[in-house]
Amino acid sequence: MASYLKTTPDAQGYFGTYGGAMLPPPLVPHFKDITDAYLRISKSADYINELRLIRKHFQGRPTPVSYLKNLSDACGGARLYAKREDLNHTGAHKLNHCMAEGLLARHMGKTKLMAETGAGQHGVALATAAAYFGMECEIHMGEDDIAKEAPNVTRMKLLGAEVVPVSFGGRSLKEAVDSCFESYLKQADTALFAIGSVVGPHPFPMMVRDFQHVVGVEAREQFLEMTGELPDMVAACVGGGSNAMGIFSGFIDDEGVALFGVEPLGSSSNLGDHAATMTYGEDGELHGFRSILLKDPQGAPAEVHTIASGLHYPGVGPEHAHLHRTGRATYVGATDTECLRAFYDLSRREGIIPALESAHAVAFAMREAPANPGKSILINLSGRGDKDIDYVTQNHGFGENLR
Missing domain, CATH: 3.40.50.1100 (Rossmann fold)
Known part of the structure; x- marks a missing residue:
């Protein structure tokens, strides 16, 4: 049987009912x-x-998988690991x-x-x-x-x-x-x-997934070498969703590995206070493709909010919409507050300052760990937080109010 990646998308660029190319004639x-x-x-x-x-020789691949022992011990339950895309040249995937x-x-x-x-x-x-x-x-x-x-x-x-x-x-x-x-x-x-x-x-959507597939290939091989088995859960933040598709693609044919995309729940469930497309969105078209998106009362793409600029998008990649519809991946969320707590905790407990985008996935793992003793959660740490430290400390200090 052909693997998922060999058969998806189809020749017109559709992942099930999502995707395609709705272009102005000059661009066709x-x-x-x-x-x-x-x-x-x-x-x-x-x-x-x-x-x-x-x-x-230029990017410095492969990037490692790190066992987050201190954070795992602090959370209790599942063992937490991170695929270190923050160590890729330029600091992200x-x-x-x-x-x-x-x-x-x-x-x-x-x-x-x-x-x-x-x-x-x-x-x-x-x-x-x-x-x-x-x-x-x-x-x-x-x-x-x-x-x-x-x-x-x-x-x-x-x-x-x-x-x-x-x-x-x-x-x-x-x-x-x-x-x-x-x-x-x-x-x-x-x-x-x-x-x-x-x-x-x-x-x-196909090209970027294929180019990011290296993350999943490396992570799968590295995790097997480290532990002798595959992770029980793989988690990554999702805005458009490139880092998530990169790591998901390495495990997508492994039915025993649960895939989790973590969206930004922002500051509330009110429209305009979050960017949680899967949680609150509906089918529609945006930027030349069909997917799930957040819409305002007039049906136009809605204003969104998240503390993480890289997730600040009212839609999601069509392949994620397909994986959501088929049930192969589960999409959950993390709030701004949970994201900030994860940002500070990973920095202090592991010596790794994550990007605010990646901190959403860390927040999910911290939240799920206590309920999953004996299991393993692999996070795609998609970027480092050098770009965010001035914004975070100027607006939130050093986390005193989150402890």
């Missing part, structure tokens, strides 16, 4: 070119070998697909990489890839996120990227995508829009 030929180029070179030994060399997209762009004869970013990790990673391949780089970022994630803005500029502030609407990730698509329409002949998650029109 460009996305066909991207699809054709990816399907051709992704099976090429030359492309695969060059990407492996980049991952080993994003470089896994950015270097691959840069390599794809070079093979297509493109001279520029462009993208949206929320927390700035994708922007930094793409600016890094552009510098590596000698390309121009244009990054669109909401003004609210620029203020919140200032260290990453500085890094992008140091790497040579043009950072385009987005001042309309919610001035965050959704608007950054809108702005970048508009700019890309004028430059599609020479630029590649390197979408930053498993979202957008086909082939990007």
Whole structure:
């Protein structure tokens, strides 16, 4: 029987009823070119070998799996482990697909990489890839996120990227995508829009998942080597969902491994106070694909809130919507307060400062551990928190009010 990854999505980019490519006519030929180029070179030994060399000698892969003994002891119950994508070059999982997209762009004869970013990790990673391949780089970022994630803005500029502030609407990730698509329409002949998650029109949900598959492959092998068995539960934060699909893909054919996506529950269940798409959303279309999204009373994509800029999106990748509908993955949430508590606890107990996005998955594991004695939970620690420390300490101190 063919594996899940060999059969999903279908040729039109659908994961069950979700996905596809709803594009303005001028972009149709460009996305066909991207699809054709990816399907051709992704099976090429030359492309695969060059990407492996980049991952080993530039990115520093493989990243390790760490046993979180102190946090496990403090929580009681399950044993907690972390796949350390925070140790990937640039500090997050994003470089896994950015270097691959840069390599794809070079093979297509493109001279520029462009993208949206929320927390700035994708922007930094793409600016890094552009510098590596000698390309121009244009990054669109909401003004609210620029203020919140200032260290990453500085890094992008140091790497040579043009950072385009987005001042309309919610001035965050959704608007950054809108702005970048508009700019890309004028430059599609020479630029590649390197979408930053498993979202957008086909082939990007498939491509980004495939490029992030390295996380799941490594994690599965490493966990077996460390413990002699597979984890009982695998958890990752979900905004668009690239880090989650990366680690899920390594275990998706293992029926005994439960997969958990952790969404941002924000500050309340009121619309506009969270970004919990699976929990409160409904079917719809956004940014050229069909998935589950949060809608306002008029049916438009809703304003969302989360302490983590990288999860600040009113939709979710179509593959996550499919896994939710089929029941292969379970989607739960963590509040801003739970996220902050996990941020401080992992920092103090393990010497690992996580990104606020990743801290949502840590919060889930801390919450579930006491009820699961004898089991193991593997977290995808998708990024480090250097970018968040100024924001967290200026607004929440050093966690005194959360103890």
